[in-house]
Amino acid sequence: MAAKPHVLVAGGGFAGLETAFGLRLLLGDRVRISLVADREEFLFKPNTIYLPFGGAGDRLHIPLPGPLFRRHIAFHQGTVAGADPDALGIELTDGTRLRGDFLVLATGAAMLPQEVPGLVEHAETVWTPGQMRALGRKFQDLREDALAGRHRQVLFLVPPGNKCAGPLYEIALMLDTWLRRANARSPVHLTWTTYESGYVQAFGPQLHRVVEQEFAARDIDGHTSAVVEKVGDDEVRYTDGRIRPFDLLVAFPPYVSAVDFPALPHDDRGFLHTHPGTRQVTGHPQVYAPGDAGDFPVKQAFLAFLQAHAVAEHICTVIEPELLGRPRPFEPISMCVMDMLDKATFAQVPLEATGDPAVPVRVAPDAGDRYRVGTSPAWRLGKKALGLYLPVRFRAGRPFHSGRPWQAMELALNGMARTLADSPE
Ligand SMILES: Cc1cc2nc3c(=O)[nH]c(=O)nc-3n(C[C@H](O)[C@H](O)[C@H](O)COP(=O)(O)OP(=O)(O)OC[C@H]3O[C@@H](n4cnc5c(N)ncnc54)[C@H](O)[C@@H]3O)c2cc1C
Structure with a gap:
């Protein structure tokens, strides 16, 4: 019997974990999954904004080994130095080389x-x-x-x-x-x-x-x-x-890519050029770059989840063409809640990458009433709910953006968005 296809994920952040957990949910034991990250913990970056005001300290980290072990995902702690796209390999700074049949490069961004x-x-x-x-x-x-x-x-x-x-x-x-x-x-x-x-x-x-x-x-x-x-x-x-x-x-x-991948096509900040819908790296159909590591102009956890979802479905369809039918492509609809401590602003924004370096992204011209913005103290609860829901999912080794719990959450968010949105002028 042929060996199971092996997906090698680099990065234990939003995009890496969502891809790995999503693949396990979609494909069960029909795939071998490994994940490499330089840290043993997932960091919930969005809630670090409360640290300067004395909040959030103990709820920012999720240890990775437990949830990965639960989903039979091999964990390798190490620092990625680069990738060999032809060999579908990753090289670590200690000289270790790892190989997969698919590479998911989700090592995120860094500051410059x-x-x-x-x-x-x-x-x-x-x-x-x-x-x-x-x-x-x-x-x-x-x-x-x-x-x-x-x-x-x-x-x-x-x-x-x-x-x-x-x-x-x-x-x-x-x-x-x-x-x-x-x-x-x-x-x-x-x-x-x-x-x-x-x-x-x-x-x-x-x-x-x-x-x-x-x-x-x-x-x-x-x-x-x-x-x-x-x-x-x-x-x-x-x-x-x-x-x-x-x-x-x-x-x-300013942002740059956390890891340089010179052998892969990238922009002037090191972000990998990808196919808009599948997040496959241009010219390398078995290499994917979801999340901040890729070239979508807005770097956001919510968008990283959507991209990871598209990657998991695409790989699933390559491995098991009959399982899903057509994989859903990445559709960049951002959702964010901006906290002000006394109230919060919610925005749901269908986006479109323009290819113009001066204005790389804009609200999609056909957004219509899917473009919603509203401010209310109630949105603080929305942000809290998202912050509580994510650790529950990741601790259980489940993707954030799937299944009944997410459908319920999405329904509640959409309901709030409809009732609390400002009317566009
Ligand atoms: C202060 C702050 C607040 C934010 N608030 C929000 C918000 O409210 N809503 C929202 O949607 N987004 C928010 N974001 C953006 C969001 O956090 C990022 O877009 C998101 O983290 C991207 O996910 P990612 O998986 O691509 O990268 P990351 O989450 O950065 O994960 C990258 C992973 O790769 C690992 N890694 C990096 N380099 C290496 C290496 N060389 N070798 C091995 N592993 C490596 C890291 O340890 C990590 O596990 C915020 C960001 C910040 C900084």
Whole structure:
């Protein structure tokens, strides 16, 4: 009897786990699955935004060995150094070589703060839990200064090359609420600057309007098309000649691929060129790149899940053509909830990649009423529910985005979206 086909997954994040658990659910024991990751734990990045405000610390990590063992997925802890697409192999930094019949490269993204002169030396950046905790200590000092009546300038900065600015918007809006609750808001001047031509540009005019209104209501001085040139020790210089001073600078740096795969086609930031629907790497039909590692212009966990789902179904169809019929392609409909601590904004956004480097993604022209944005305190519960549901699924070795529990969750989210959405102008 022929050996079972072997799927080798690199990365234990949203895309890697969703692909591995999804494949096991679809194919049962008809496939051998292995997963390589440099860390033994899954990190639930979206909830790290609460760390600067003293929350979420103990619920961010899910140990990988248990859930993988439960689903008979071999786990190999190691750091991926590169891939050999012709041999369908992965090389680790310790020299180990692993082979599969299919490769899933889901090693995600990394930050490149060095791209902006002065950013490393003078800014607090948001990416790792450690950086979030360090930012929390700065926020504590800020609150103490404000309570002592000392005026402080906090400047937020999104430079070009950042692919997911939403979390920094959340931190700015949450900081406003957090300071107000401590009666420490008035001595603090909050300024927001982004290279984007609209707030959360990728998610279109409705989300821009919501953020604009929130900034006005919260006295946050917001600026779009503000492209950083360099950062000094107490001021940021922009390409239009403007200079903005700060006591505390908080930035979300430019993105690059976490791992370089020079033997595979990639863009100037190392993100792998993929087929839009299947996430197969261009010219390499047995190599896939779901999630942040691939070239979809918006880097988001929800989109990583959808891509992983498309990958699992595609591989399933190659291995067992009769099982599913036609695999569902990746359809980029983003869902996100932006927390402000006192309320939250929900956005469901059908997206379209444009191929234009200046505006790489836009709201799909045929989105119609599937493009929904709304703000309500109730959306905070939606975010909490998603944050509770995901660990339950991953701890059980089940994909997030499938089965009855997800259908119920999706129904509830869609119901909330219909009733709580703002009417588009
Ligand atoms: C602060 C913050 C808040 C966010 N909030 C949201 C949100 O609210 N909603 C949302 O949808 N998205 C959010 N995102 C984006 C989301 O977290 C990412 O899009 C998502 O993590 C991408 O999933 P991924 O599996 O592609 O990559 P990752 O989750 O980054 O996983 C990559 C995996 O690869 C492993 N890895 C990396 N390099 C190597 C290597 N060399 N060798 C072996 N393994 C390696 C990593 O350890 C990890 O297991 C947020 C991101 C941040 C930083």
